[in-house]
Amino acid sequence: MLKMHNIRKSFRTDTIETHALRDFSLEVKEGEFVSVTGPSGSGKTTFLNIAGLLEPSTDGQYLLDGEDVSNLNDRQRSHLRNEKIGFIFQGFNLIPDLNLFDNIDVPLRYRGFNAKERRKRIEKVLEQVGLSARARHLPAQLSGGQQQRIAIARALAGEPRFLLADEPTGNLDSLMARQVMELLEFVNEWGTTIVMVTHDPDLARRAQRNIQIVDGQVCDLRPVTEQSDAVSA
Amino acid sequence: MIIYYISLALRSLRSTPILSALMVAAIAVGVGAAMTVLTLNYMMSRNALQHKDNVLYAVQLDSWDPNKANDTANEIPWQLTYQDAQALLRSDIPTRQVAMHRFGFTVEREDSHLRPFVASARVTSRDFFALFDVPFLYGGTWDSAADQAHTQVVVLPKATNDRVFAGENSMGKSITLNGEPFTVVGVIDHWNPAPKVYDLTNSPFADAESLFVPFGLHRQFEIDTWGNDSGWDSGSKSEGYEGFLQSESVWIQYWVELRDGEQKQQYETFLTAYIQGEKAQGRFQRPLKFALSRPSEWLRLNKVLRNDNRVLGWVSLAFLLVCVINGVALLLAKFLRKAPEAGVRRALGASRSALFIQHLIESAAIGVIGGIAGIVVALVGIRTSRHLAMGWIDTVASMDWLMMLAAIGLALFASLLAGFYPAWRISHTNPAIYLKTQ
Ligand SMILES: Nc1ncnc2c1ncn2[C@@H]1O[C@H](COP(=O)(O)OP(=O)(O)OP(=O)(O)O)[C@@H](O)[C@H]1O
Ligand SMILES: [Mg+2]
Numbered sequence: 001m002l003k004m005h006n007i008r009k010s011f012r013t014d015t016i017e018t019h020a021l022r023d024f025s026l027e028v029k030e031g032e033f034v035s036v037t038g039p040s041g042s043g044k045t046t047f048l049n050i051a052g053l054l055e056p057s058t059d060g061q062y063l064l065d066g067e068d069v070s071n072l073n074d075r076q077r078s079h080l081r082n083e084k085i086g087f088i089f090q091g092f093n094l095i096p097d098l099n100l101f102d103n104i105d106v107p108l109r110y111r112g113f114n115a116k117e118r119r120k121r122i123e124k125v126l127e128q129v130g131l132s133a134r135a136r137h138l139p140a141q142l143s144g145g146q147q148q149r150i151a152i153a154r155a156l157a158g159e160p161r162f163l164l165a166d167e168p169t170g171n172l173d174s175l176m177a178r179q180v181m182e183l184l185e186f187v188n189e190w191g192t193t194i195v196m197v198t199h200d201p202d203l204a205r206r207a208q209r210n211i212q213i214v215d216g217q218v219c220d221l222r223p224v225t226e227q228s229d230a231v232s233a
Numbered sequence: 234m235i236i237y238y239i240s241l242a243l244r245s246l247r248s249t250p251i252l253s254a255l256m257v258a259a260i261a262v263g264v265g266a267a268m269t270v271l272t273l274n275y276m277m278s279r280n281a282l283q284h285k286d287n288v289l290y291a292v293q294l295d296s297w298d299p300n301k302a303n304d305t306a307n308e309i310p311w312q313l314t315y316q317d318a319q320a321l322l323r324s325d326i327p328t329r330q331v332a333m334h335r336f337g338f339t340v341e342r343e344d345s346h347l348r349p350f351v352a353s354a355r356v357t358s359r360d361f362f363a364l365f366d367v368p369f370l371y372g373g374t375w376d377s378a379a380d381q382a383h384t385q386v387v388v389l390p391k392a393t394n395d396r397v398f399a400g401e402n403s404m405g406k407s408i409t410l411n412g413e414p415f416t417v418v419g420v421i422d423h424w425n426p427a428p429k430v431y432d433l434t435n436s437p438f439a440d441a442e443s444l445f446v447p448f449g450l451h452r453q454f455e456i457d458t459w460g461n462d463s464g465w466d467s468g469s470k471s472e473g474y475e476g477f478l479q480s481e482s483v484w485i486q487y488w489v490e491l492r493d494g495e496q497k498q499q500y501e502t503f504l505t506a507y508i509q510g511e512k513a514q515g516r517f518q519r520p521l522k523f524a525l526s527r528p529s530e531w532l533r534l535n536k537v538l539r540n541d542n543r544v545l546g547w548v549s550l551a552f553l554l555v556c557v558i559n560g561v562a563l564l565l566a567k568f569l570r571k572a573p574e575a576g577v578r579r580a581l582g583a584s585r586s587a588l589f590i591q592h593l594i595e596s597a598a599i600g601v602i603g604g605i606a607g608i609v610v611a612l613v614g615i616r617t618s619r620h621l622a623m624g625w626i627d628t629v630a631s632m633d634w635l636m637m638l639a640a641i642g643l644a645l646f647a648s649l650l651a652g653f654y655p656a657w658r659i660s661h662t663n664p665a666i667y668l669k670t671q
Binding site: 045049052082089090091097098107109 | 244665
């Protein structure tokens with residue numbers, strides 16, 4: 001599904017050059033649920049952005065679904081992003097002046113579906129996240145957990161093969177975090193590959209596999225059960 | 234997709250009302266000012282005789298001072314002397330020809346409550362109406378005898394007929410001009426060419442005259458001119474009104490209609506012969522020179538659209554440019570405020586060009602609204618300049634559909650120009666930096 005080889009990403013500001021990722025190699029198989037942990041500033045978000053084609057890497061090879069995406073232009077990358085990838089963010093990132101229906105509509109518009117198809121899909125995902133009754137509400141009228149469920153619905157509406165979540169429970173209390181986690185697990189059971197960055201060791205442990213990023217590199221590939229000390233450190 | 238973008242644009246206008254209103258105001262003021270000037274220029278540079286441009290000619294003869302050229306654009310007086318006009322009228326070469334000038338009468342009507350009033354008049358030979366395509370409501374022009382002998386007939390424009398005869402068919406009725414009875418032989422329909430190509434020596438944008446009377450009335454009423462009258466030869470004048478008619482004063486406008494090149498050549502031969510004949514009599518001491526100018530050339534020669542009007546046009550466009558530059562700053566502020574949303578759209582699959590188009594359409598929406606507001610500004614501006622000009626530009630100070638469309642087009646162009654850089658900026662910012670936290 002996803003295969004990165006010797007990816008490097010550096011940010012240049014006037015004075016310093018930061019190497020957010022170096023010699024970064026990783027493979028994620030179809031249908032996996034992978035959790036990503038690591039200290040703050042280690043490059044987790046940078047990895048997700050590159051994996052999700054939001055940013056190009058400075059160097060290295062990235063195969064998505066077997067296709068080398070390193071040299072695609074913006075239009076092609078945007079198209080792939082729209083079709084194959086769903087994003088979930090810590091801050092939900094719903095568009096504040098669009099109601100829930102129109103928020104979920106956004107990726108479907110760029111996909112070019114007709115009105116009937118869009119409505120069908122929106123109603124389906126709204127039902128999946130249990131918020132059908134709220135379709136015409138604005139994001140601000142929902143709780144944080146509900147907002148995140150809408151964000152997940154928006155990510156799922158285009159039926160992506162690959163879901164990228166950056167601390168999806170970071171802004172939620174433990175009860176709502178568990179609900180969101182259960183939703184993600186449910187989605188994964190239906191075949192969507194998930195990569196989730198989290199700081200929560202309990203959630204990380206619930207994934208099939210955990211990888212740790214330290215200082216821009218994949219540090220350790222031990223099974224989840226053996227690394228609980230490292231995560232909580 | 235375009236419809237989606239338009240709905241997003243309208244939503245965005247509502248969500249940032251102050252910035253949007255400022256932006257609309259900037260476009261409206263810029264476009265309004267530009268359209269005020271451009272409309273006046275456009276209307277002033279129209280040619281009401283365009284459809285006869287290849288058959289009508291204004292006639293000029295150089296009868297001027299042997300020692301000094303006349304100071305018109307082509308160094309020939311704009312107008313003819315009375316004696317030359319009478320001589321030219323005797324030619325039967327032109328299909329039609331008109332000798333004429335502006336004058337005025339006191340108007341009264343026997344047995345009516347009409348208060349006497351002073352009206353401008355055109356003293357003209359009978360071909361005037363046919364030559365300039367003046368439409369008749371009732372009757373027609375007088376017969377040719379009236380241009381030779383003194384016959385008291387008159388043609389009334391619709392407005393005068395409405396005023397004196399309450400709009401009824403006044404054919405054969407009597408109207409009193411300067412105390413003498415005149416018979417109405419025709420009433421013309423609304424007709425008000427702008428500019429007044431047929432006589433540019435009097436304000437070219439004033440209304441057409443209120444009465445039309447034959448060219449044969451001069452001696453009876455001792456008619457002189459209510460227009461421009463200039464002379465150079467004060468010495469050789471004999472006494473009295475007859476002296477004025479025989480003088481070298483130029484005050485008659487002269488037009489001919491010539492069907493084709495052959496007829497024009499004949500007429501030129503005739504004019505050459507006429508001037509040579511006059512030279513033999515001691516007149517026309519300057520080198521032999523005359524001119525036949527088409528209506529379009531005549532407008533250009535007379536500089537109806539003055540250079541300062543042109544300059545004003547450019548100044549108003551420069552002002553619009555300043556408004557556009559303001560618009561760039563406003564739009565940049567407006568768009569960058571929504572950068573997080575743009576970041577989300579990128580993450581959800583919008584390409585850079587999709588975002589660029591979305592924001593350009595938002596600018597265009599502002600442009601269309603600004604253009605409509607600009608038309609209102611321009612209408613106020615035109616009305617104001619009309620008041621300031623006190624009747625001198627009444628016939629041109631209005632906006633037609635074409636100019637309204639042009640206003641929208643100009644606003645659209647200005648707003649796209651203003652939106653180009655902000656839209657490019659927003660579509661090229663790195664989405665990742667807006668997605669980290671909220
Ligand atoms: N746009 C950028 N410009 C410059 N430096 C950046 C940029 N984005 C990230 N970095 C740097 O790259 C490194 C990795 O950042 P990243 O956001 O990937 O860390 P992270 O692991 O997600 O941290 P956290 O757990 O706090 O979210 C950091 O040192 C950060 O300062
Ligand atoms: Mg991060």
